[in-house]
Amino acid sequence: xxxxxxxxxxxxxxxxxxxxxxxxxxxxxxxxxxxxxxxxxxxxxxxxxxxxxxxxxxxxxxxxxxxxxxxxxxxxxxxxxxxxxxxxxxxxxxxxxxxxxxxxxxxxxxxxxxxxxxxxxxxxxxxxxxxxxxxxxxxxxxxxxxxxxxxxxxxxxxxxxxxxxxxxxxxxxxxxxxxxxxxxxxxxxxxxxxxxxxxxxxxxxxxxxxxxxxxxxxxxxxxxxxxxxxxxxxxxxxxxxxxxxxxxxxxxxxxxxxxxxxxxxxxxxxxxxxxxxxxxxxxxxxxxxxxxxx
Amino acid sequence: xxxxxxxxxxxxxxxxxxxxxxxxxxxxxxxxxxxxxxxxxxxxxxxxxxxxxxxxxxxxxxxxxxxxxxxxxxxxxxxxxxxxxxxxxxxxxxxxxxxxxxxxxxxxxxxxxxxxxxxxxxxxxxxxxxxxxxxxxxxxxxxxxxxxxxxxxxxxxxxxxxxxxxxxxxxxxxxxxxxxxxxxxxxxxxxxxxxxxxxxxxxxxxxxxxxxxxxxxxxxxxxxxxxxxxxxxxxxxxxxxxxxxxx
Numbered sequence: 034x035x036x037x038x039x040x041x042x043x044x045x046x047x048x049x050x051x052x053x054x055x056x057x058x059x060x061x062x063x064x065x066x067x068x069x070x071x072x073x074x075x076x077x078x079x080x081x082x083x084x085x086x087x088x089x090x091x092x093x094x095x096x097x098x099x100x101x102x103x104x105x106x107x108x109x110x111x112x113x114x115x116x117x118x119x120x121x122x123x124x125x126x127x128x129x130x131x132x133x134x135x136x137x138x139x140x141x142x143x144x145x146x147x148x149x150x151x152x153x154x155x156x157x158x159x160x161x162x163x164x165x166x167x168x169x170x171x172x173x174x175x176x177x178x179x180x181x182x183x184x185x186x187x188x189x190x191x192x193x194x195x196x197x198x199x200x201x202x203x204x205x206x207x208x209x210x211x212x213x214x215x216x217x218x219x220x221x222x223x224x225x226x227x228x229x230x231x232x233x234x235x236x237x238x239x240x241x242x243x244x245x246x247x248x249x250x251x252x253x254x255x256x257x258x259x260x261x262x263x264x265x266x267x268x269x270x271x272x273x274x275x276x277x278x279x280x281x282x283x284x285x286x287x288x289x290x291x292x293x294x295x296x297x298x299x300x301x302x303x304x305x306x307x308x309x310x311x312x313x314x315x316x317x318x319x320x321x322x323x324x325x326x327x
Numbered sequence: 328x329x330x331x332x333x334x335x336x337x338x339x340x341x342x343x344x345x346x347x348x349x350x351x352x353x354x355x356x357x358x359x360x361x362x363x364x365x366x367x368x369x370x371x372x373x374x375x376x377x378x379x380x381x382x383x384x385x386x387x388x389x390x391x392x393x394x395x396x397x398x399x400x401x402x403x404x405x406x407x408x409x410x411x412x413x414x415x416x417x418x419x420x421x422x423x424x425x426x427x428x429x430x431x432x433x434x435x436x437x438x439x440x441x442x443x444x445x446x447x448x449x450x451x452x453x454x455x456x457x458x459x460x461x462x463x464x465x466x467x468x469x470x471x472x473x474x475x476x477x478x479x480x481x482x483x484x485x486x487x488x489x490x491x492x493x494x495x496x497x498x499x500x501x502x503x504x505x506x507x508x509x510x511x512x513x514x515x516x517x518x519x520x521x522x523x524x525x526x527x528x529x530x531x532x533x534x535x536x537x538x539x540x541x542x543x544x545x546x547x548x549x550x551x552x553x554x555x556x557x558x559x560x561x562x563x564x565x566x567x568x569x570x571x572x573x574x
Contacts, residue, residue, distance in 0.1 A: 209439045216426040218410040221443025
């Protein structure tokens with residue numbers, strides 16, 4: 034039981050929670066605003082990861098700088114993706130009626146294109162690099178600096194996004210659009226611009242998450258899928274479209290994973306994660322902070 | 328007092344629709360509607376269910392696209408503009424069924440009501456004005472819009488529309504689902520709002536009440552304007568008394 038109270042385990046859980054929160058945030062924003070299921074979210078992370086890997090290998094630029102490049106690259110891809118495909122899909126009434134399932138197919142296509150594009154360009158080799166690997170001692174816990182960086186940047190970026198959508202004028206407009214599209218345009222909100230913003234922020238946060246993860250994990254073209262799954266679990270746990278709920282879901286999932294595995298063994302990881310997931314869906318199908326369908 | 332007829336001639340149309348056609352998908356609901364709203368007036372649109380009254384409001388506000396015909400507002404053509412750009416020019420719609428933002432508080436709703444650039448200046452003072460006009464909303468300031476009663480939601484939708492500093496306020500069934508006393512209060516407020524210089528056009532099931540406060544009226548049937556004229560005249564016409572007032 035001593036082991037459970039250790040700072041080491043707590044830190045691991047917090048690091049994992051901050052990554053989950055950041056990954057889920059982007060997915061949640063895009064789903065909440067437009068009802069689009071972005072199954073290519075993990076692939077965007079890998080794009081961010083490769084950006085930081087190559088910046089480090091070729092240019093010697095550290096991740097704490099190259100993460101801005103990763104955000105810029107994925108945010109630009111988000112803008113491109115919205116302008117070329119989704120702007121028209123959302124506008125067309127017939128297509129919009131089947132938007133959720135159509136978006137699943139479109140993003141699935143994106144995911145295959147990104148995965149294979151990355152393997153053609155960079156081969157399927159696992160890539161990793163050593164950066165900020167000094168050890169920081171916190172009481173009896175030893176933690177690598179890069180993991181602390183993941184925690185710090187991940188938590189700060191998540192908090193910044195949540196505060197932006199909670200308190201800024203554009204954030205107010207985004208939340209209005211999420212609740213009632215027609216009423217939003219009747220108070221003068223330009224849905225097109227808000228949707229573009231959401232795509233950029235959502236994709237950009239995935240790129241940032243990938244960039245951060247590349248410091249501690251290997252990057253491969255096909256490494257994004259587990260993150261997509263985790264992100265879906267997180268936002269379903271928290272309540273689809275609910276940003277604060279997403280943070281709660283991330284903490285919950287990370288806690289189950291880290292403490293559950295510490296109590297049992299890593300062989301039980303999936304059983305624990307999906308077991309709790311299904312149990313919560315039985316008790317609260319709308320998620321922890323979600324509201325019942327009106 | 329100037330001669331009423333003379334004043335009438337001086338008045339200008341704030342909004343004009345010519346040969347307006349609009350609908351949803353395959354369905355054509357409005358079939359060449361000619362329609363105009365005089366500046367400073369209250370205009371009532373009446374007609375049976377399915378006559379196209381709501382579609383007319385949605386087309387005028389820009390929520391649905393114009394198929395053909397033209398809408399001019401305040402001297403410019405607006406038929407090609409989406410709703411948020413028409414709001415910026417001063418056309419606000421209080422939609423049927425209120426369409427409130429269920430998770431926003433009353434206060435947040437009023438704040439987002441002033442989202443457009445034209446409404447930004449002095450929005451804080453305007454929120455206070457709204458609380459003065461609708462004291463009930465002040466009491467429910469921190470309540471979620473979704474938890475309000477029907478009458479309160481209607482007031483909130485009206486206040487939200489006014490927050491945009493409109494020149495023309497379009498109202499779709501403002502008294503729908505309200506208790507008679509509440510409905511009377513809404514109609515009284517519409518007069519106050521008009522007297523403050525905002526032109527009003529409303530669609531109503533309650534024909535008597537609508538024509539009582541209106542200056543001018545339109546009767547719609549099957550996507551057309553069947554007749555129009557001064558409200559007081561429409562109220563005395565036999566066909567209207569029979570079809571819509573049940574007299």
